Amino acid sequence: MKKEIGSEFWTVEQTAEKQHLFNAFKRNQRFFLSGRTALDFLIKNIKAKKPIRKAYLPSYCCHSMIQPFLDNDIEVIFYEVLIKENKLMIKVDPNVECDLFYTIQYFGFVDExxxxxxxKIKQQGKLIVEDATHSLFTAKAFHTEADYVFASLRKWTGLPGGALVWSNETLYAPASKTDSNKAYIEKREAAYRLKRRYIEGEPIEKKAFLTLFDEAEQMLDKDYRGYGCGQEIQEQIEHLDIAKIKKNRQENAAFLCEKLRFCKDIELLYKAVKQDTCPVFVPIIVKKHQRDPLRAFLIQQNIYCPIHWPISPMHKLNVGTEALYKNTLSLVCDQRYEIEDMTSIVNAIIQFFERK
Ligand SMILES: Cc1ncc(COP(=O)(O)O)c(C=O)c1O
Structure with missing residues (x-):
């Protein structure tokens, strides 16, 4: 087996029995191909009942969260999310005119x-959309005030697709295709198969599956609207081994936080992992413009940590909000790994700063 930490998954952790994962949410529920597909659907669902002109989104986001609003002719305005005194600070303007407020609990950590x-904005009759992609497995997955909640599961495990929408509102039938985007799913599954063989030690060029993953993402970018997730993926979601996902992530993330708390060259964006928290990653702020050199050093040690998120032309940033994108790194803590692997991450980070 090849030992690498991070990057794309190659397996889906399954249980034999059905998990009834989201029954506790007690809301109407529907499956989709991806997070952006779910978002496009819920926007259309809202628009069928009342007009929305302006949406208020966080400046710290993925382009795929902005795209569905623009594609539905909705103006997007941003509230500032930035780092202040080494903590995440969210600056909303209560006087801003908007019809819809978009909220997210970053990385799965509860933020009050x-x-x-x-x-307040619920009392004003504005709609609240909550993106639970990161907080799905945290005990408080979303605010009870949220009118629509959605989450993409692609980031949690090796599923080629899969996202859900929950709402107390009636959810209309998707307008067009109920099937998945087959070309995209096939491309992604081919990438998973190749990566699995590579990890199992076959002589496979890394570039081969990385190109397939890239091509699949480009296909989704271009053609994401109106797709369901398909029966097979739905069943995989319903059999996800959530207990394992939660346990490993909590333990791994808690270990990283504990060991890195005193590292003076970085700052944890969230200082500790509570029992009810299931992080998707452990974000750190890397001081003195060392984020990219640290990331490159970790890659040399076969540790692949993502950056949230790439900046696109759809983003509207200023010096303060851009700094969050430029200085944070997301440490891997997922269910593929154990404490021994987390120790490798910690040691590599310490080694990087000791060499300086
Ligand atoms: C927080 C968050 N919400 C939504 C999305 C969109 O999900 P998808 O890529 O499945 O369309 C992403 C994608 O990166 C995300 O990070």
Whole structure:
């Protein structure tokens, strides 16, 4: 077996029995191909009932969260998410005119900063959309005030697709295709197969599956609207081994936080992992413009940590909000790994700064 930490998954952790994962949410539920497909659907669902002109989104986001609004002719305005005194600070303007407020609990860590604001804008009759992609397996997965909640599962495990929408509102039938985007799914599954063989030690060029993953993402970027996720993926989601996903991630993330708390060259964006928290990654702020050199050093040690998120022309940033994108690194803590692997990450980070 090849030992690498991070990057794309190659397996899906399954249980024999069905998990009834999201029954606790007690809301109407529907499956989709991807997070952006789910978002496009819920926007259309809202628009069928009342017009929305302006959406208020966080400046710290993925382009795929902005795209569905623009594609549905909705103006997007951003509230600032930035680092202040080594903590994440969210600056919403209560006087901003908008019809829809978009909220997210980053990386799965519960953040109470917006609780009062969310209660207030709910009283004003504005719609609240919560992106639970990162917080799906945290006990408080979303605010009860949220009118629509959605989450993409592609980031949690080796599923080629899969996202859900939950709402107390009636969810209309998707307008067009109920099947998945087959060309995209096939491309991604081919990439998983190749990566699996590579990890199992076959002489496979890395570039071969990395290109397939890239091509698949480009296909999704171009053609994401109106797709369901297909029966097979739905069944995989319903049999996900959530207990394992939660346990390993909590333990791994808690270990990283504990060991890195005193590293003076970085700062943890969230200082500890509570029992009810299931992180998707452990974000750190890397001081003195060392984020990219640290990331490159970790890659040399076969540790692949993503950056959230690439900046696109759809983003509208200023010096403060851009700094968050430029200085943070997301440490891998997922269910493929154990404490021994987390020790490798910690040691590599310490080694990088000791060499300086
Ligand atoms: C927080 C968050 N929400 C939504 C999305 C969109 O999900 P998908 O890539 O499945 O369309 C992403 C994608 O990176 C994301 O990070």
């Amino acid at each position: 900063q917006l609780d009062d604001f969310i209660r």
